[in-house]
Amino acid sequence: MILLRSGAFFPLIVMSLAFASLVLASLVTGAANVSFEDLLLDPEGSSLLLVSRLPRTLAALLAGASLAVAGVIMQMLVRNRFVEPATTGTGECAALGLLATTLLMQNSSILAKMAVSSVTAFAGSAVFLTLAHRLPPTQPLLVPLAGIIYGGVIGALTNFIAYEFDLLQYISVWMNGEFSGVMQGRYELLWASGVLAVGAYLYADRFTIAGFGKETATGLGLNYKSVVVLGLAIVSLITSFTVLTVGIVPFVGLVVPNIIRRFKGDNVRATLPLVALTGGCLVLASDLIGRLINHPYEIPASTVFGIVGTCVFLWLLYARPQRRV
Template sequence: MTSSLRHNLADISRDILVENRRSPKRRLWTPAFVVAIVLTAGLLVLSLLTGQFDVFADDGFWMFGITRVPRTAALVLAGASMAMCGVIMQLLTQNRFVEPTTTGTTEWAGLGLILVIWLAPSASLFARMSAATAMAFIGTMVFFLFLRRVSLKSSLIVPIIGIMIGAVVSSFTTYLALATDSLQTLGIWFQGSFTGVIQGRYELMWIVAGVTVLVFIVADQFTVAGLGKDMATNVGLNYTVVLFMGTAMVAVATGVTATVVGVLPFLGLVVPNIVALMRGDDLRSNLPWVCLVGISLVTACDLIGRTIIAPFEIPVFMVLGVVGGVVFIGLLLRQRRKGGLAT
C-alpha cells in the first residue's frame, strides 16, 4: 500500500471518528427518544405491578422488594447488556447476522457451567459464573480465529458456522450433563427465564452494568475496528487489543446472564438491526437507543410470558425465540432483495 493511499485511509477513518464524537449532541435528544424513554419506563412499571401476588396487601411491600424489584432490575441489565453484545460482535465481524447465540458463545458458557458441576458440585454461583465467562471467552476467540483463517464469500455463512460450532459444543455439554446426571439442571439454566430471579440471586447481574458503561466509553474504538483490521491499523488503533477487549466484554455479559437468567436468543441480533434500520450506523448516538430497545424488548416479552397463560409463565426465551426468528428471516429476505447474501 502506497504512502499516499495510507494517508487517505487515515483521513477517512479520522473523519468518521470525529463525526461519531460530534453526532450525539446533535441527534440523540429528539422527541422520538423521549417517547422511547417514556414507553420503556411504562413497561418497567408494568413489570413491577404484574404478578399473582398482591403487592398492595399487608405483606405486599416485602414481596415487592424480594421478587418484583430484582426481576425488573435483571430485565434492565440483561436487556441492555446483551443488546450491546450484539453491537460489539457485529462490528468486530462486520456482519449484521452475528450475536452470542449465533456464534456459539452461549453454548461455550453452558460448557463452563457443566464443567463446574462435574469438577466442583458445591461451587458457588460466582464460581459458576466465572467458569461460564472463561469458556465463553475461549469459544468466542475460537470463532474469531476461525473467521480470520477462512475466506467467506457470503455474509450468511458466518452465523451458520457459529451455529454449527455451537451445536458441536452443545452436544458435548449434553453428554457431560447425562454422564453427571445434570441434564435437568442444564435445561433449567438455558431455559432463559426471569422466574427464579429474586433478592440474593440477581446481584451478580450488576456486573454487566459495568460492561454496558465500558461500551459507551470505548465506542469510538469499536467504530474504527468495524472498518476492518487494515484500516483500523492505519489510523493507529491496536486492533488486536480492541478484539480481545470486545471478546472479554461479550464473554462477561454472556457468562453472567447465562448463569443468572439463561439464554436470551436473538436479542443481540434483533435490537442492533432494528436501531440501524431506524437511525443508520452512527454507533455512538445509537448506543442509548440500543439500550432502550433491548430493555423494552426483553420486558415486553417477559410480560407476555407472565400474562398469556397466567397464573403460569412461559419462559422469556420462547417468546424471544419467536420474535427473533421472525426478524432474522425478515433480515435475510431484505438482504436477499438487496443482493447482499453473496457478497
C-alpha cells in the same frame, strides 16, 4: 427546540415512554393480584415488591440491555450483522464452563463459576472469531451458519456430558432464559453486566473503527488486537453473567442492533444508548407477555423473544434497507 422539532429525539422519547409503561406493568403483574397502591403502602405488598417483582423487572432490563450491547460488539468484531453471542457458541461455551465447574468443583462459589464460565466463553468466542475471519467475505450468511453449527456442536457435547452425569436439569435452566426464579439476592450479577455495557460505551469509537477491519483500523492508529481482546472479554463476561443468572435469551443481540442500525446508522457511540434501552424494553416486554398469556402460569421470556426474534430476523433478511437522503 430545533432538535425536538427535527425529530432527533423522537425514538428516544418513544422508548422512554415505553420503558416507564413496561416497568409499571411489570411491577403490578404476577401470580398474586396486588394493586400498585398495595405494593407501596401495604407491608406485605412492599415486601413482595422489594423481594420479587422489582428484582425481576431490573433483571429483565439489565439482561436485555447488556445482551444487546454484547451483540453490537460481536457484530463489529466479526464484521457481520447476523451474529450475536447466542449464535456464535458463546452461550454454549459459558454453559460448558458452568457444567465443568459443577462436576469438578462441586462446592465452588459463585465467583468461581463466573470465572470459569467467562474463560470458556472467551475461548469459544476467540475460536469462532478465527473461523469467521477465514470465511469468504463475499458470503456473509456463511458466518452465522458456521456459528450456529459451531454452537450446536458445543451444545451437543455439553448435553452429552450432562446426560452421562444426570445433570440435564441444570443445562435446561442455563439454556432457557426465564425470570420466574429471580429474587432479591439472586440477580445482582446482572448489575456487573450493566457496568460492562457502560464500559463498552466508553470504548464505542474504538469498536466502530475495529469494524472497518484489521488493516484499516491499524492504519488509523488503532491497536486492533487489544480492542478485539477487550471486546471479547466484555461479550464473554456479559454472556456468562446472564447464563449464570437467568439463562440464555436468544436473538436479543441480533435483533435489537439491526433494528437500530437500519434507522440510526453504524456509529456505535451514537446508537449504543438506544440499543441498550430497546434491548431492555423488548426483554421486559417478552417476560411480561409470558406472564399474561397463560396467567397465573408462565412462558419463559426466551420462548417469547425467540418467536419474535425469528420473525424479525426473517424481515431483516428480506426487507430492503432504508434509503438515506
